[in-house]
Amino acid sequence: MPKPDILIAGAGIIGCALALRLAEEKLPVLVLDRGQSGEEASWAAAGMLAPTSEHAQAPAETELAAASAALYPSWIEKLEGRIKEPLGYRSEGTLVVAFSAEEAAPLAALPGEALAPEEAQQREPALSPRLVAARYLPGDRQVDNRRLLQALLVAAVGAGVEFRAGAPAAEWWIESGQMRGVRTVAGEKLEAGAVVNALGCWAGTVPPLGRRYAPVRPVRGQMLALTAPGDFLRHVVRSPRGYLVPRASGRLLVGSTMEDAGYDKSVTPAGLRGLLRAAVEIAPGAGALPFVEAWAGLRPDTPDHLPILGATDIKNYFVATGHFRNGILLAPLTAELMADAILGRQPRLALEPFSPLRFAETT
Ligand SMILES: Cc1cc2nc3c(=O)[nH]c(=O)nc-3n(C[C@H](O)[C@H](O)[C@H](O)COP(=O)(O)OP(=O)(O)OC[C@H]3O[C@@H](n4cnc5c(N)ncnc54)[C@H](O)[C@@H]3O)c2cc1C
Structure with missing residues (x-):
């Protein structure tokens, strides 16, 4: 494969949603997962889309949650259109x-x-x-998250995303303060224009950065x-x-x-x-x-229970993780915000409260 523009490590709902969004921007995207795509937290979840009942304590996330919930109807419509099957999106509350x-x-x-x-x-x-x-x-909704993951995979593959299963990221490949790519467990060096850490609760396990930007x-x-x-x-x-x-x-x-x-x-x-x-x-x-x-x-x-979203001070290295109890809800907005950050556009919501740099000094 020629060098992809974007390499995403982690094929949970966050990695898959972002991969699809970037492919829609006509970028070549490679997604690595150490197992099969979408078989960890995103598969285990209950699929509640609860912008109100989950958020009484976290104002910064309340805004994020409401904005993501608002994206859901059109996201579901698009994905159901791709796989011609209902995704169990229900609005009884x-x-x-x-x-x-x-x-x-x-x-x-x-x-x-x-x-x-x-x-x-x-x-x-x-x-x-x-x-x-x-x-x-x-205002609360629910979705069948397992079907949603299947639909995302089908849509992403259809949009040109390459998925590699059974390919653990063993090491971030950094040279001269710049992210060059990922080294796999098999020793292969995969180079990319930008790298996204979407490893869910494993986001802080890959050397040499470890927990530096992702104390998850x-x-x-x-x-x-x-x-x-x-x-x-x-x-x-x-x-x-x-x-x-x-x-x-x-x-x-x-x-x-x-x-x-x-x-x-x-x-x-x-x-x-x-x-x-x-x-x-x-x-x-x-x-x-x-x-x-x-x-x-x-x-x-994460230490403050907020997601970690956006650019780091390592050129071409981005983090999208830490969604804790709300990753299914927050996936469509995360994909939009991260695509904007990667493409250098002004994100529709301020990313400062979620910056990976908020932990870098203390970890
Ligand atoms: C029981 C339960 C119920 C939940 N209920 C809800 C709910 O109702 N609503 C809601 O919004 N959220 C819910 N959540 C939270 C939600 O599931 C998570 O926030 C979300 O799935 C996180 O997605 P992710 O893509 O970041 O992580 P994951 O889905 O865990 O994906 C991470 C991926 O990274 C891969 N990986 C790990 N290490 C490596 C490596 N070294 N190299 C390559 N790949 C690697 C893993 O194999 C995995 O596929 C629930 C979670 C649980 C556990």
């Missing part, structure tokens, strides 16, 4: 539920509509009669799936201890743990017990539904 007065108090700070318990149960008869308050967040740590999330009748739930439902995400396919996702377990993706009895308890607390009938599967993924978290 989220119900946040509380089981005590203490849990109910923070609900008032959320946007949306307060619901009395009986109103919530009218909307979702499967909800527990024990809930004491609920809030309806009509993995936060394990265990999930499980049940089979539910189509009318069991229509909304995503969240409680302080977990959430239920109904897919149109009949899968009911139950999530998720937040664990500091290093790079260990094990599913544990304690994790599953907590998920099942949360599910049955929200909707007692969930206890009788058939179990399908359980899995775990690793969220890329």
